[in-house]
Amino acid sequence: KQEVTQIPAALSVPEGENLVLNCSFTDSAIYNLQWFRQDPGKGLTSLLLIQSSQREQTSGRLNASLDKSSGRSTLYIAASQPGDSATYLCAVQTGANNLFFGTGTRLTVIP
Amino acid sequence: NAGVMQNPRHLVRRRGQEARLRCSPMKGHSHVYWYRQLPEEGLKFMVYLQKENIIDESGMPKERFSAEFPKEGPSILRIQQVVRGDSAAYFCASSPGGKYGYTFGSGTRLTVV
Numbered sequence: 392k393q394e395v396t397q398i399p400a401a402l403s404v405p406e407g408e409n410l411v412l413n414c415s416f417t418d419s420a421i422y423n424l425q426w427f428r429q430d431p432g433k434g435l436t437s438l439l440l441i442q443s444s445q446r447e448q449t450s451g452r453l454n455a456s457l458d459k460s461s462g463r464s465t466l467y468i469a470a471s472q473p474g475d476s477a478t479y480l481c482a483v484q485t486g487a488n489n490l491f492f493g494t495g496t497r498l499t500v501i502p
Numbered sequence: 503n504a505g506v507m508q509n510p511r512h513l514v515r516r517r518g519q520e521a522r523l524r525c526s527p528m529k530g531h532s533h534v535y536w537y538r539q540l541p542e543e544g545l546k547f548m549v550y551l552q553k554e555n556i557i558d559e560s561g562m563p564k565e566r567f568s569a570e571f572p573k574e575g576p577s578i579l580r581i582q583q584v585v586r587g588d589s590a591a592y593f594c595a596s597s598p599g600g601k602y603g604y605t606f607g608s609g610t611r612l613t614v615v
Contacts, residue, residue, distance in 0.1 A: 422600075425603050492545050
């Protein structure tokens with residue numbers, strides 16, 4: 392069974408700093424990997440979707456990479472802002488009905 | 503495109519009542535998934551449906567919980583005789599199938615008093 396791990400569980404950084412969130416998964420036979428953001432008491436917002444054939448995706452200050460063979464993905468956030476404070480979830484899809492979530496990284500950006 | 507629409511956003515039920523949660527998928531999406539998130543925990547898969555069919559309900563409790571996705575109208579997650587332990591956020595997601603990822607709704611927060 393696919394297991395998804397996110398490190399660190401929590402991260403606190405000063406505003407303006409660049410940061411990296413890590414995600415690892417045990418089975419490399421994936422369709423795709425998604426990074427989501429969840430604000431307290433809110434739903435999930437999809438940030439980036441990387442297909443299994445791709446190496447990275449970028450959106451604004453966000454860049455996600457995927458190394459399928461080693462079972463790793465990173466989410467890089469440039470020039471962090473207080474508004475980036477949220478929980479970031481990584482999820483891998485292995486079939487039409489199989490989306491496995493990591494436990495999340497709770498990010499706090501200090502003004 | 504309004505995205506995945508869930509209602510109500512908040513629902514309060516007394517123990518023993520029924521809760522009905524609705525989800526309208528994104529336009530063009532025929533696959534619907536329900537997840538539950540308990541306080542301070544991750545998302546747990548409950549059920550996967552396509553129009554008029556339950557494809558996988560392996561994550562849904564065998565008793566009191568049911569789901570449907572009729573030919574017309576939204577998907578419904580129904581919880582009968584609610585108990586305090588059912589208090590959670592229930593999220594619906596939809597996809598067009600294949601490898602295109604999921605889009606999530608804003609969730610329904612159920613509180614059982």
